[in-house]
Amino acid sequence: xETERSKLGSFLFNRSVQGVFYQLITLGLVALGxxxxxxxxxxxxLERGLASGFHFLGxxxxxxxxxxxIEYSPTSTYFDSFIVGLLNTLLVAGIGILxxxxxGFTVGIMRLSSNWLIAKIAEAYVEILRNxxxxxxxxxxxxxxxxxxxxxxxSLEIYDSFFLxxxxxxxxDTVFGEGSxxxxxxxxxxxxxxxxIFIWAKRRQNRTGERFPAFYxxxxxxxxxxxxxxxxxxxxxxxxxxxxxxxxxxxxxxxIPELVALTFALAMYTASFIAEVVRGGIxxxxxxxxEAAKSVGLKQNLILRLIIxxxxxxxxxxxxxxxxxxxxxxxxxxxxxxxxxxxLVFAGTALMQTGQAIEIIGMVMxxxxxxxxxxxLIMNLFNRFMKVDGER
Amino acid sequence: xxxMRITFLGLVCSVLMVPAAFAGTLDTVKSQGFxxxxxxxxxxxxxxxxxxxxxSGIDVDVCRAVSAAIFxxxxxxxxxxxxxxxxxxxxxxxxxxxxxxxxxxxLSRDAQIGxxxxxxxxxxxxxxxxxxxxxxxxAMELDGASVCTNLGTTTExxxxxxFRANGxxxxxxVFEKADEVVNAYDEGRCDTYTTDKSGLAAQRTKLxxxxxxxxxxxxxxxxxxxxVVREGDGDWADVVRWSLNAMIEAEEFGxxxxxxxxxxxxxxxxxxxxxxxxxxxxxxxxxxxxxxSYDIVTMVGNYGDVYEKHVGENTPxxxxxxxxxxxxxxxxxxxxxxPAR
Numbered sequence: 001x002e003t004e005r006s007k008l009g010s011f012l013f014n015r016s017v018q019g020v021f022y023q024l025i026t027l028g029l030v031a032l033g034x035x036x037x038x039x040x041x042x043x044x045x046l047e048r049g050l051a052s053g054f055h056f057l058g059x060x061x062x063x064x065x066x067x068x069x070i071e072y073s074p075t076s077t078y079f080d081s082f083i084v085g086l087l088n089t090l091l092v093a094g095i096g097i098l099x100x101x102x103x104g105f106t107v108g109i110m111r112l113s114s115n116w117l118i119a120k121i122a123e124a125y126v127e128i129l130r131n132x133x134x135x136x137x138x139x140x141x142x143x144x145x146x147x148x149x150x151x152x153x154x155s156l157e158i159y160d161s162f163f164l165x166x167x168x169x170x171x172x173d174t175v176f177g178e179g180s181x182x183x184x185x186x187x188x189x190x191x192x193x194x195x196x197i198f199i200w201a202k203r204r205q206n207r208t209g210e211r212f213p214a215f216y217x218x219x220x221x222x223x224x225x226x227x228x229x230x231x232x233x234x235x236x237x238x239x240x241x242x243x244x245x246x247x248x249x250x251x252x253x254x255x256i257p258e259l260v261a262l263t264f265a266l267a268m269y270t271a272s273f274i275a276e277v278v279r280g281g282i283x284x285x286x287x288x289x290x291e292a293a294k295s296v297g298l299k300q301n302l303i304l305r306l307i308i309x310x311x312x313x314x315x316x317x318x319x320x321x322x323x324x325x326x327x328x329x330x331x332x333x334x335x336x337x338x339x340x341x342x343x344l345v346f347a348g349t350a351l352m353q354t355g356q357a358i359e360i361i362g363m364v365m366x367x368x369x370x371x372x373x374x375x376x377l378i379m380n381l382f383n384r385f386m387k388v389d390g391e392r
Numbered sequence: 393x394x395x396m397r398i399t400f401l402g403l404v405c406s407v408l409m410v411p412a413a414f415a416g417t418l419d420t421v422k423s424q425g426f427x428x429x430x431x432x433x434x435x436x437x438x439x440x441x442x443x444x445x446x447x448s449g450i451d452v453d454v455c456r457a458v459s460a461a462i463f464x465x466x467x468x469x470x471x472x473x474x475x476x477x478x479x480x481x482x483x484x485x486x487x488x489x490x491x492x493x494x495x496x497x498x499l500s501r502d503a504q505i506g507x508x509x510x511x512x513x514x515x516x517x518x519x520x521x522x523x524x525x526x527x528x529x530x531a532m533e534l535d536g537a538s539v540c541t542n543l544g545t546t547t548e549x550x551x552x553x554x555f556r557a558n559g560x561x562x563x564x565x566v567f568e569k570a571d572e573v574v575n576a577y578d579e580g581r582c583d584t585y586t587t588d589k590s591g592l593a594a595q596r597t598k599l600x601x602x603x604x605x606x607x608x609x610x611x612x613x614x615x616x617x618x619x620v621v622r623e624g625d626g627d628w629a630d631v632v633r634w635s636l637n638a639m640i641e642a643e644e645f646g647x648x649x650x651x652x653x654x655x656x657x658x659x660x661x662x663x664x665x666x667x668x669x670x671x672x673x674x675x676x677x678x679x680x681x682x683x684x685s686y687d688i689v690t691m692v693g694n695y696g697d698v699y700e701k702h703v704g705e706n707t708p709x710x711x712x713x714x715x716x717x718x719x720x721x722x723x724x725x726x727x728x729x730x731p732a733r
Contacts (some may be wrong), residue, residue: 047624050484050506064552066564074552146579166580167538167563246536247583248563257581258565335543335568338576344543344566348477352544355505357481 041358056354057082063349065340067256078350085345086367092263092341093328093371099267100327101320104274111279122275129272135333137269142261142337149257152248161241169255170242177236183229190225194218258339262331270327274320281316282308313386321379325372332368342367417489417621417628418462418679426468429455430488433473433570436594437702437709438494438514447471451492453698454513454619457635458490460691461684475569476544480505483622490632491620494588496546501620510632512618513695515717515726517611518550519589521596524606526583531610535560540582542566542573547587550613574598584608588615590703590711597708631678638685640729642667642694644720649693656686666733674732685732695727696720 011017045052057079064074069087072080110122129137149166150156156164163170194214201214230237242252285308293303334341335348342364351360421427431439431451439449456466472488483491484506494516495501497509520539522528531554539562541547548566555562565582567573574595577585585592589607596602619636621629642648645664647655656668666672669683678684692698699718703709711718719725 045506051504062552063548064555064562064564066566074556143575143579146576146581151580247534248536248538250536336572338540338565338567338572340566344568348543348568349548349566352477352480353500353549355480355501357484 045358051354051356052359054359056356056359059354061350061353063353065345066338067259067340078346078354081350082342082346082363085340085342088340088345089328089331089334089342089367090371092259092266092331092334092339095263096266096270096327096331097324099263100270100274100323103267103271104323105278107271107275108278108282111275112282126272126275129269130276134265134269134330135336138262138265138333138337141265141268142258145257145261145264152244155244155249161239163242163244163249165249166257167248167254168257169260170249171253171255172239172241173252175238175240177238179233180236182233183226183236186225186229187222190218190222194222197221256339258334258337261337262334262339266327266330269330270323273323273326277316277319277323278312280319281312281314284315285311310386314383317379317383317386321376324375324379328371328375329368417625418631421462421489421628425463426470427455427459427462427489428472428487429458429469430472430474430479430482430491430493431455432493433475435494435570435591436597437707437711438590438594439471439492441471441473448702450513450698450702451494451617451619453639453692453702454492454632454636455490457639457688457692458632460687461631461635461638461678461680464681464683464687464691466691476542477568479544480507483507483620486622489621489628494591494617495620496588496615497618498546506623507620508623508629510619510621510629511636512616513636514590514617516588516590516615516617518547518586518613518615519592519611520608521577521585521592521605522583522608524604528584528608531608531612532558532560534562534584536562537583538563538565538581540565540567540573540577540585541587542570543568545587546613546615551586554612570595571598588617590617590709593709593711594703627679631680634674634678634732635684635688637729638667638688638732639692639695639698640720640727641732642685642689643696644722644729647689647694649689649697652686652689663731663733672733 042052058077060075061078061081062074063081065072065081065084067088068084069091070080070084072084107122107125110118111126113119113122146166149164152165152167154165161172197212197218198214201212205211240251242249242254289307289311290303293307298306331341332343335344338344347360347364351357354360417427429452431447431449434440435449435451437449439447439451441447452471455469455471459468460466462468472482474482474488474491474493476493479491479493479495480501482488490510491507492513494514496516497512501507502509520531520534528534534555539551541551541564543566548564551562551564565576567576570587570591573585573587576582578599585595587595589611592607596605596607599605619632621632641663642652645661645667647664647667652668655664656670659665659668659670662671666674667685667689669675669681669686673682675682675684681687693701696713699713700706703711705712713719713725714723717726719727721728
């Protein structure tokens with residue numbers, strides 16, 4: 001009897017048992033909270049006569065969207081409008097990330113320049129852009145762009161094929177005719193061969209120490225094959241030029257000013273943060289590395305490319321991921337300047353027409369969560385790839 | 393362990409027993425001494441703040457009338473400026489009690505999104521505004537145009553319908569806020585700006601050079617605008633509905649803000665006497681004081697007073713009432729109030 005009780009006691013007062021117990025209670029409370037929120041919401045929605053469920057996704061949307069990457073008309077469904085918004089968000093985030101990275105790395109390296117003027121210009125860029133709220137910058141670029149550009153009839157033009165006015169930038173579209181598929185097969189083939197050349201060159205250098213100009217050779221191979229195959233098939237490529245018809249240009253590819261202003265603002269703003277990340281990363285590489293590289297006789301650009309950047313990247317990549325995520329999420333400010341992104345189209349117009357706020361906001365939150373996690377995943381993989389072998 | 397279990401069970405019970413239903417809006421409003429009225433972020437003549445933050449306009453006056461009816465004071469109202477996108481969610485969530493923000497009464501809004509329309513205080517229709525120097529004289533010439541408008545309105549659907557029905561192409565440029573629409577149109581981003589015609593007249597006053605713009609003659613939709621309340625609270629809906637009706641009926645019987653005092657003292661007309669709160673007991677049915685309609689007319693005015701003060705021909709908005717649907721049915725309009733008896 002006595003031992004029984006002490007056994008039970010020691011079980012109850014065991015730290016790990018208590019730990020599990022409290023975790024179960026917390027889990028139970030969270031589950032209960034979620035259950036309560038869901039049922040209470042459902043009941044209130046029913047009481048107030050709010051429609052619920054996802055069948056609205058299959059209904060005709062009846063509204064139009066200014067910029068679509070897929071076929072879309074008012075007879076398309078709400079689900080189509082979701083896809084249109086999603087693609088527009090991905091487009092602006094993708095281009096934004098590309099330009100933010102290029103500008104950010106450039107400015108970051110400029111800030112470390114020994115040239116006083118260049119370093120100060122970079123510093124001014126960073127301090128001005130990262131300290132002004134992004135929404136203001138978006139408005140500034142949008143209205144600055146609109147004000148500076150002429151009306152469609154007074155468009156700026158280059159060779160009668162590129163037109164710029166306050167409705168956007170119009171560029172010729174390439175139309176590939178019959179027999180052009182062979183060109184693309186060859187293009188892919190040469191790209192694969194080029195990758196092979198790079199791997200072979202790397203291996204050979206590791207083995208023998210001899211360098212092979214893999215970049216020039218593969219560029220020549222790809223471009224050469226492309227133009228030769230183009231000539232051999234008799235140029236099955238034509239261009240569709242934009243033409244002024246009525247109010248506006250028709251034909252060709254159109255970049256609307258909202259896209260330009262938004263991408264520009266997002267890239268410039270995020271680049272100011274990336275510049276600081278890059279500067280920090282480079283400064284984290286100890287000076288001894290540069291000195292050692294110099295002492296073995298490497299040239300300045302090779303020191304940067306082979307010694308500094310690879311080591312700096314390990315410091316840069318994690319905070320860089322953060323900036324990419326921020327840019328993607330900040331792209332939802334598009335609604336302010338009429339760029340038809342996911343928030344404007346789906347969490348805006350579609351939400352208003354259907355009134356199904358919970359479903360739609362849920363979907364939009366899910367998309368941003370997925371995009372963020374996906375970006376994180378890619379960057380984590382990249383980071384693992386950049387890690388020095390043998391490092392913890 | 394026992395105490396913990398009891399606390400836990402207590403917590404569970406208290407969470408589960410929180411009531412999901414609400415007390416009637418009218419009772420809540422009376423006990424807190426004011427109510428929240430959702431308005432626009434600034435549409436001259438309809439709901440617009442002055443430099444001191446005082447709101448005015450015909451939509452604002454609906455809320456002031458409701459306040460006068462309940463409290464005998466037109467200013468027991470807190471105004472909540474909302475974008476078109478936010479307005480219904482704000483009402484559903486209880487952030488506002490009345491939405492009086494040039495909102496179009498449609499079937500889907502009435503049936504699907506938990507709203508109840510309390511009447512119509514302005515009959516409107518969608519139109520287009522263009523630059524005079526564009527030479528456009530009809531909406532049928534708008535093929536291929538860039539069209540600026542704002543988000544979350546029936547406007548977006550109407551223009552899609554209009555261009556589709558007439559086999560014309562267009563480029564929608566949709567902004568979240570009305571001010572950005574006006575700016576972008578003014579900067580030349582769009583060939584035309586579309587919204588309700590009253591809205592065009594109001595927003596035109598904000599343009600750099602209002603005279604360089606013209607509203608096209610076509611009206612492409614019916615836009616009955618009116619105050620909205622949450623569905624499922626009939627008593628509160630009645631108060632809002634009849635506050636509006638009282639303003640309209642007062643005009644039908646010649647009771648104006650300026651003459652109400654003397655008319656009410658002299659009248660022998662039973663309808664006027666009821667509006668003056670002298671007989672009929674209409675207030676009791678609405679859970680209001682007997683002078684509710686008298687207070688509305690003396691403190692806010694009848695429909696005609698309000699119209700001429702905010703959007704009539706002598707205002708910057710300048711919408712002629714005669715010959716429009718907003719004239720009283722006695723003058724050939726469609727404004728007609730059910731009898732307040």
